[in-house]
Amino acid sequence: MPDDFPHASTPPTVRVERADVVVVGGGGAGLSAALAAAESYRAQGRDDALIALVSKVYPMRSHTVAAEGGAAGVVAGGGDSFEAHVEDTLRGGAGLGHEEAVRLVVEQAPRELARLERLGMPWSRTQDGRPAVRRFGGMTNPRTWFAADKTGFHLLHTLFQASLREEAIRRFDEHLVLDLLLAPGDDGRRAVRGVVGHDQHRGEVVVWLASAVILATGGYGRAWGTSTNAGIVTGDGLSMALRAGLPLRDLEMVQVHPTCLPGTGILITEAARGEGGVLVDAAGERYLADYGLGPTTPVGAPHARRMELGPRDQLSQAFWHADRDGRTTPTPDGGVVHLDLRHLGKAVIDERLPLVAGLARRFAGVDPVTELVPVRPATHYTMGGIVTTATGQVLESDGAPVTGLFAAGECASNGLHGANRLGSNSLVETLVIGRITGEAAAEVRPGALGAEGRPSALGAEARPGAHEAEPRPSAGEAAVVEQAQALAARWLGLRGRGTEAPGTLRRELGQVLDAEVGIFRDGDGLARAAAVLDDLARRYEDVRVADTSDVFNTDWVQALELGAMLTVARGVVAAAIQRTESRGAHQRLDHPLTDDVARHSLVTLAEDGVARVRLEPVEQPVEQPVEQRVEQRVEQAVASVSHQGDA
Amino acid sequence: MTEQKTLRVTVTRQEPGQEPRDETFEVPYSDKTSVLDTLDWIKETVEPSLTYRWSCRSGICGSCGVMVNGRPVLGCETAVAGYRTSGITVGPMAHAEVQRDLAVDTDTFLAKLRSVSPWMIPEPSEPSTSDVPALDVLAVHSQLPGQVEAYHGYLQCIDCMLCYAACPVLDDVAGFTGPAAIATARRWDLDSRDDGNEVRLLALAENEEGLWPCVQIGACTRACPKGVDPARAIKDYQREAMGG
Numbered sequence: 001m002p003d004d005f006p007h008a009s010t011p012p013t014v015r016v017e018r019a020d021v022v023v024v025g026g027g028g029a030g031l032s033a034a035l036a037a038a039e040s041y042r043a044q045g046r047d048d049a050l051i052a053l054v055s056k057v058y059p060m061r062s063h064t065v066a067a068e069g070g071a072a073g074v075v076a077g078g079g080d081s082f083e084a085h086v087e088d089t090l091r092g093g094a095g096l097g098h099e100e101a102v103r104l105v106v107e108q109a110p111r112e113l114a115r116l117e118r119l120g121m122p123w124s125r126t127q128d129g130r131p132a133v134r135r136f137g138g139m140t141n142p143r144t145w146f147a148a149d150k151t152g153f154h155l156l157h158t159l160f161q162a163s164l165r166e167e168a169i170r171r172f173d174e175h176l177v178l179d180l181l182l183a184p185g186d187d188g189r190r191a192v193r194g195v196v197g198h199d200q201h202r203g204e205v206v207v208w209l210a211s212a213v214i215l216a217t218g219g220y221g222r223a224w225g226t227s228t229n230a231g232i233v234t235g236d237g238l239s240m241a242l243r244a245g246l247p248l249r250d251l252e253m254v255q256v257h258p259t260c261l262p263g264t265g266i267l268i269t270e271a272a273r274g275e276g277g278v279l280v281d282a283a284g285e286r287y288l289a290d291y292g293l294g295p296t297t298p299v300g301a302p303h304a305r306r307m308e309l310g311p312r313d314q315l316s317q318a319f320w321h322a323d324r325d326g327r328t329t330p331t332p333d334g335g336v337v338h339l340d341l342r343h344l345g346k347a348v349i350d351e352r353l354p355l356v357a358g359l360a361r362r363f364a365g366v367d368p369v370t371e372l373v374p375v376r377p378a379t380h381y382t383m384g385g386i387v388t389t390a391t392g393q394v395l396e397s398d399g400a401p402v403t404g405l406f407a408a409g410e411c412a413s414n415g416l417h418g419a420n421r422l423g424s425n426s427l428v429e430t431l432v433i434g435r436i437t438g439e440a441a442a443e444v445r446p447g448a449l450g451a452e453g454r455p456s457a458l459g460a461e462a463r464p465g466a467h468e469a470e471p472r473p474s475a476g477e478a479a480v481v482e483q484a485q486a487l488a489a490r491w492l493g494l495r496g497r498g499t500e501a502p503g504t505l506r507r508e509l510g511q512v513l514d515a516e517v518g519i520f521r522d523g524d525g526l527a528r529a530a531a532v533l534d535d536l537a538r539r540y541e542d543v544r545v546a547d548t549s550d551v552f553n554t555d556w557v558q559a560l561e562l563g564a565m566l567t568v569a570r571g572v573v574a575a576a577i578q579r580t581e582s583r584g585a586h587q588r589l590d591h592p593l594t595d596d597v598a599r600h601s602l603v604t605l606a607e608d609g610v611a612r613v614r615l616e617p618v619e620q621p622v623e624q625p626v627e628q629r630v631e632q633r634v635e636q637a638v639a640s641v642s643h644q645g646d647a
Numbered sequence: 648m649t650e651q652k653t654l655r656v657t658v659t660r661q662e663p664g665q666e667p668r669d670e671t672f673e674v675p676y677s678d679k680t681s682v683l684d685t686l687d688w689i690k691e692t693v694e695p696s697l698t699y700r701w702s703c704r705s706g707i708c709g710s711c712g713v714m715v716n717g718r719p720v721l722g723c724e725t726a727v728a729g730y731r732t733s734g735i736t737v738g739p740m741a742h743a744e745v746q747r748d749l750a751v752d753t754d755t756f757l758a759k760l761r762s763v764s765p766w767m768i769p770e771p772s773e774p775s776t777s778d779v780p781a782l783d784v785l786a787v788h789s790q791l792p793g794q795v796e797a798y799h800g801y802l803q804c805i806d807c808m809l810c811y812a813a814c815p816v817l818d819d820v821a822g823f824t825g826p827a828a829i830a831t832a833r834r835w836d837l838d839s840r841d842d843g844n845e846v847r848l849l850a851l852a853e854n855e856e857g858l859w860p861c862v863q864i865g866a867c868t869r870a871c872p873k874g875v876d877p878a879r880a881i882k883d884y885q886r887e888a889m890g891g
Contacts, residue, residue, distance in 0.1 A: 057700075058753055060806050061708045117787040120767035120838065122795055122802055129789035153707055154802070161765045161831075164757075173753070201746065230703040263679070266705045359705060362724055503691035547696035551663055552747035555695040 011485040012492055014196075014205045019052035019170070021441040022195055022210040024177045024237060026059025028067075028152070028427060029409025030216035031159035032112075032434025033441070038166040040442035049442070052208050053163070054172040054197060056232065056557070060160045063218055063230045064430065067152025068269035068355060070144035071427035073109035075133055080141035082106050089425060092138050092311060093418020094584035095598030096250060096618060101390035101415030105425070105432045112431035113145050121158045122147050124352075135274045138311045138422040140304050149271050149355045155427060172208075174200040176557055177236070179487040180213070180244045181480050182402065190396065191403035191447055196484035198491075200557070203550025205492070207484040209477060212404045212441035215241070215386060215394070216434065219410035220572075221254070223565040224379035224517075225510025228260055228267040232561075237411040239564035241386045242571065242605040247397045249413040249600050250384045251568065252576035253585045255421055256519050257380035258315035261364050262333035265378035270423045272356050273308040275348065276300045277341045279315075280372070281327040287337070291318035300343050313420055313519075313585050316377040320519045331374065338372035345369070377519060381421055383585065384572070385413035387602070392437035397604055404444045406437035419584020495556050498544035502559050505536055505543065509562070513569060517576060522589040526577045533570050537609065540566055567605070574611040575601040651675040654727055655734030656685045658697065660748045667745070669736070670694070676727050682737060683711055683722035686749075699749035706872060709805035712812065713749050714738040719812035721872050740812035742821070756808050759824050763832035763850060768843025794839040801834035801880060803873040810877055813870035822856040826867035826877030829858070833880035852888035861885070 021037050023030045034053045041049035055062065074080050085106045090097045113131070117123055123131040124146050136144040147154040163169050177197040185191030194209040217237025221229035238248055259268045259279070273279070278299055281287040286307070289296045293310040297303040305311070310318075319337060322328055328335030341349055341356075346369045349357050353368075360366050360373045386407040387395045392414060394405040407414075409430045416429055512532040516525035540563060547555035581595040582588050599615040606612050653673040661667040672693060674685045683701055690697045700710040704723045711722040715735050727735060743751035810826035817823055832847045851857035858881060867877040 057702060057710070058757075058806075061700075061702050061710045063703070063708075065708050065805075066703050066705065114787045118767070118769070118840075120835070120840065122798070122838075125790050125792050125795055127792065129791045129794075131787060150707070153805070157806075161760075162767070164761045165764070165766050230708060232702050264704065355707070363705065501691070544695075549662075549696060549747070552698045552750055553696075554698050555690075 012205045012488050014207050014481060014485055014488065015199070016481060017052060017172075017206055017208045019050045019208055019210045021212045021214065021438075021444075022052045022054060022208045023214045023216060023438075024054050024195060025062070025216035025218060025409070025411070026053055026055035026057070026160075026171070026173075027062030027216060027218060027409065028064040028155055028159065028430030029434040030055065030062075030214070031059060031156070031163055032431050033214045033216060033408055033438035034169050035159065035163055035166065036435040036438030037442045038168045040439050041168055044442070049168050051169045052172055052210070053169050054175050054177055054195070054208065056174065056176045056200075056236070058173045059163070059171070060157055061232075062156060063233050064152045064156040064427070066228070066230060066267065067155070067427055068149045068267060069136060069271040069274070070134060070146035070151045070424045071109075071113055071155070071431070072136065072139065072143050072422070072424040073113040073145055073428055074106065074143050075110065075131070078133075078141055080143055084140050085109075085143060088139050089416070089422055090418070092420050092422040092584075094420060094594070095418065096253070096584065096600060097418030098390060098415025098618070104390050105416050105429055108432040108436075109428045112428065112435060116155065116158060116431065119158050119162045122154050124148055134271060135302060135304060135309060136422070136424045137270050137273070137309045137315070138305060139424070144271075144274070144424040146271065148351070149269050149353050152427060172199070172206070175206060176200060176560070177217075177240070178491050178560070179484075180240050180405070181207070181484055182244055182405075183476075183480060183483075185403050185447055187403070189400050189403055192405040193480045194484075196488050198488070200552055203553075205485070205488040207481050209480065211446045212444040213406070214392075214437045214441055215405070215407040215411055216409045217411045219382035219385070220565060220568045221379050221382050223509060223513055223569045224254075225507070225514045226260075226265045227379040228257055228265050229379070234561035235564045235568035236561065237407070238386060239567040241394075242567060242603070245397075245604070246394065246402070247387050247602045247604050248384060248568070248571055249387045249602055250419065250575070251382075251572045251603055252517075252579055252601060253383035253417075253419050254379060254517070254572070255312060255381040255383065255585050256316040256377045258312055258319055258377050259339055259375040260378035260380075261359065262331050262336050262374055262376050264363055266359055266363050267378075267380065268339060268356055268359065268373060268375055269353075270312070272339060272341060272353055274302060275352050276302055276344055277308065277339050279308055279375075280338050280340055281322055282329040282337075283327070285327075287322050287327055288315065288318050291321050293318060311420065312380075312423060313587070316519045317587065319377050328376075329374070334376055336374040336376045339368075339375050340372055341368040342370060342372075379513075379518075381426065382410060383413070383417045383419065383421055384575075385411050388412045388414045390414055391440065392433050393440070397602065403447070404441070406441055408433040408437045419586065491560060494543065494545050494559055495553065496545065496548040498542045500539045500542050500544055502543055502545075502555075502562050505540060505566075506562050508532065509536055509565060509569060513572075517572060520587050520589050521576055523577070526573055529573045530570075530577065533566065533573055537566055537570065571603040571611040574613045575603050578613040578615060652677075652731070654680075654685065654731060656689065657734065657736040658686070658689065658748070659736065659738035660697070661739070661745045663747060678726070678728050680727050681723055682713065682715055682720065682725045682727055682735065685727060685735070686722065686737065698747040707805060709807035712740050712807045712809050714740060714812060719809040719870050721807060721809070724872065740808055742811050742814065742817040743808065751808075753808070756806070756811060756825070756827070759828040760806070760831060762824065762854075763828050763847050764843055765828070765831045765835060767835065767838070767841055768846060769840070770842040788840045790839055797839070798834045798837035801830045801837065801875060804831055804834070804875050805873055807872065809870045809872060810867035813866040815864060815866060816860045816862065820856055820860040823860045824851060824854065824857045826881065827875075829884060830875050830877040830880045833883065848884065848887060851884055858884050858888060
């Protein structure tokens with residue numbers, strides 16, 4: 001798409017920054033990665049290492065902040081096991097999960113949750129002082145650690161505040177990364193050389209030269225009109241990967257959360273149901289039993305994987321049917337069902353669900369202590385992402401690794417979630433995979449193009465701009481900087497031109513995805529969506545960016561974010577068309593059955609900007625005997641962490 | 648269709664290095680319209696260059712602090728319907744340098760936050776998180792629900808800086824460490840797992856702009872959208888610093 005834009009007449013001046021590791025994104029995964037890299041360098045005795053943490057917002061604004069429910073990790077004492085967590089996760093993944101990836105996260109989860117505790121995470125506690133766990137949809141045992149219903153908020157602030165003391169982490173806040181810089185490496189494979197971006201404060205193009213880059217840019221859920229996602233969740237990292245010729249996997253797997261406030265899409269956490277909340281239709285009936293989620297459980301006695309604690313996709317599908325059956329209550333924002341929390345009482349609601357209570361009061365005008373909360377589904381989490389190994393190494397279309405390039409968190413497809421994510425598996429993923437990629441990045445040795453001098457460590461509070469004496473760029477570096485200039489020029493060339501109102505394009509994008517790429521899809525609807533997206537992409541070539549300012553040009557940033565969403569959305573629809581089956585979060589009314597062979601969809605961008613899709617069978621792992629040693633280790637390891645009763 | 652009601656919205660705008668200027672718009676609104684919604688409408692339909700921060704739209708990310716009729720609020724959770732007769736004037740948060748329009752400097756606040764060591768300082772006998780073998784990390788601290796309750800209130804700070812905008816002390820003492828940073832220092836002090844009280848108290852008490860400028864007006868506590876009580880944190884520190 002950017003090739004169609006007029007190029008700026010002269011190459012933009014760029015500021016060159018050097019780092020050992022660049023982390024793109026400052027949410028849970030990015031901060032975990034940066035902290036792990038800092039610790040690794042300390043262990044290596046490297047006191048001159050520099051980790052550039054580049055974020056388009058201040059890290060504590062990242063969307064991790066909005067996660068409510070919790071983070072899954074097996075604890076002892078409740079008959080739970082790693083095997084059960086692995087099984088639950090693979091079952092949720094509906095054939096697209098990879099056992100290796102699932103096992104890795106499951107086995108590392110308790111360690112990372114405990115590590116976070118030692119960083120000061122305010123986990124909610126049992127009466128005897130241990131981290132408490134709650135039930136969560138799709139999980140057979142209570143294993144979700146939580147901090148009231150603000151788990152993501154506390155997790156993000158704990159990590160962010162811990163990062164403030166790390167001298168090796170230099171933050172570049174409100175710097176928007178534009179593109180990846182890849183070049184052929186010594187071994188014939190492509191290797192990452194850094195990223196190019198834009199400093200919103202100073203209005204400058206910046207090139208970060210580094211031999212290791214970790215993408216932690218989040219998902220693409222804001223592309224949908226009705227979404228729980230913040231405005232910043234626009235698929236930036238995924239679109240960068242596509243433009244760099246990298247494949248995206250299973251983009252059509254998009255999780256719709258069943259309980260969100262109508263209109264705003266504000267999330268009402270599954271924890272509200274885990275604590276005993278029930279869903280009722282317009283007549284006050286608990287309708288879920290009529291749509292395959294029964295048998296009905298008693299009010300206030302939630303049961304794993306049944307009724308209100310069934311898998312999210314089944315709850316969303318039940319809503320869709322109930323809506324069609326005329327059992328929802330009409331509102332200007334569509335039909336709604338109601339979440340009933342009243343029987344929990346004020347004390348439980350205030351202690352366990354304070355955020356939900358506040359959101360309901362402020363944004364829906366109802367008090368959950370005495371009133372029903374109107375809810376309906378909204379797009380929530382995107383399972384699709386940049387193809388990586390279980391440990392976050394980014395892969396090319398042919399399966400070869402891209403040297404030095406990693407991806408962690410929602411932007412990555414590492415095989416953990418498969419065709420559908422279980423609630424509370426993603427926060428722990430940001431910790432586990434963030435840490436693994438951070439450690440791996442700190443092991444990457446500078447390639448042939450490496451800087452001739454090491455960057456000096458600056459304190460986290462150091463403002464960018466104090467240009468240290470920079471080493472002269474080598475010939476290889478000069479080529480990378482030139483590549484960066486050309487890429488940046490395309491984006492800068494968007495300013496001060498165009499006639500298509502970006503707000504209109506964004507709204508039409510959201511509407512068509514809501515209508516045709518939601519809980520249920522079919523071939524006709526997807527074809528309509530593809531046609532609309534083609535039209536939007538054509539109009540986007542003439543997108544209007546009226547603001548010509550170099551600094552804080554949010555008009556321009558929003559146009560770039562819109563472009564990223566459009567690019568990824570075309571991939572989503574192309575993959576959804578090709579997947580002529582129903583599996584996990586992808587349910588086709590015209591193809592209701594699940595294929596015998598589970599296949600991944602892989603999307604790449606062709607020269608003409610159109611998404612190409614290829615379906616590839618999931619590699620079946622060789623049957624492995626259960627390792628007794630691992631079992632024993634778990635029993636010992638988790639002995640100090642107990643679980644709370646099933647109440 | 649019935650005629651759309653409109654609200655008079657005046658926005659104080661400022662380009663880098665230039666003087667502020669007010670621009671007024673007639674913005675359609677309903678009972679649900681928030682201050683942030685009106686800014687979005689202006690940006691989308693009239694002034695694409697209007698600059699302001701926002702993200703989650705649900706009062707948890709802390710991005711969208713602005714002054715509305717002189718009072719600091721989060722734009723996303725402030726409904727405009729109550730202002731239908733007066734209209735609203737939206738300006739940048741007070742006591743922070745304007746970067747562009749409603750976007751203000753955040754780095755100064757983060758430097759103040761960092762100055763209080765807002766992280767876990769374990770007892771000297773405890774191994775650090777990075778030094779212990781992996782599985783030993785599972786030896787988590789015990790903390791009773793009541794011990795969590797002790798710092799729970801201060802834990803709710805979202806770094807939105809509304810309390811800095813509200814604090815009159817900052818009119819005169821720009822370097823005052825300020826409410827949110829001190830409240831967060833207190834959050835760590837009151838955490839039973841932390842052993843950094845002396846470090847923080849010393850840093851605050853030895854800095855003449857740390858605790859002492861505060862004269863307990865309480866504007867910070869009233870401004871906080873999350874019910875945090877920074878005034879109390881400052882008062883408690885002042886008492887401790889005086890040996891109370």
